[in-house]
Amino acid sequence: MAPISVVLVGIDPDLIDFSAPAYSGFPGLDAAKIRAGLEADAARLRDLGYDPEICFVDLGQTAEAVVRERLRRRLFDAVMIGAGVRLIPENTVLFEKLLNVIHVHAPQAKFCFNTRPTDTAEAVQRWFPAARS
Numbered sequence: 309m310a311p312i313s314v315v316l317v318g319i320d321p322d323l324i325d326f327s328a329p330a331y332s333g334f335p336g337l338d339a340a341k342i343r344a345g346l347e348a349d350a351a352r353l354r355d356l357g358y359d360p361e362i363c364f365v366d367l368g369q370t371a372e373a374v375v376r377e378r379l380r381r382r383l384f385d386a387v388m389i390g391a392g393v394r395l396i397p398e399n400t401v402l403f404e405k406l407l408n409v410i411h412v413h414a415p416q417a418k419f420c421f422n423t424r425p426t427d428t429a430e431a432v433q434r435w436f437p438a439a440r441s
Contacts, residue, residue: 311359312436313382314420316346316428317375317406318390319399320364330396342392345425352429358436360428365393368402372409379413386432387417394421 321339324331331337346362353360363378365371387410393403410417420431 311357312385312432313359314353314361314386314388314432315378315382315384316350316360316362316388316390317393318342318346318362318364318425319392319402320366321392323366324392330398333395342425346390346428349422349426349428353432356429356433357438358429358432365402365406367399368405371402372405375406375409376413379410384414384417386420386435387414388420388422388428388431390425391421391423 321342324339324342326334326338350360350362361378361382361384363375365374389403389406389410393399393406407419410419418435420428420435422428422431
């Protein structure tokens with residue numbers, strides 16, 4: 309049986325203005341820390357037997373198309389949408405658009421949500437406690 313596949317959807321950290329007031333609740337974060345945290349979490353998921361794939365999107369111009377294409381190429385068991393999409397009020401419309409694309413193109417997938425770029429494995433494990441081998 310194939311490992312549990314997980315797509316990790318988040319805004320490309322290089323596109324985020326961390327000095328904007330919307331990000332004041334996340335002091336000390338920057339693009340390098342987010343990217344490193346997600347890469348480490350993807351590696352941790354692989355070590356636990358999952359099959360993660362990171363999917364960075366822009367702030368809305370092509371985000372829906374990027375996610376749609378990713379979901380057309382591969383069937384995912386779980387979709388994790390990052391906190392940068394979900395928790396920033398200015399990104400609410402982007403979050404809604406991504407949810408709707410995922411609902412149509414991956415209706416079988418479970419949603420899981422992290423709270424920071426280093427607790428993705430815990431979010432996946434809420435729905436898939438043990439990786440398939």
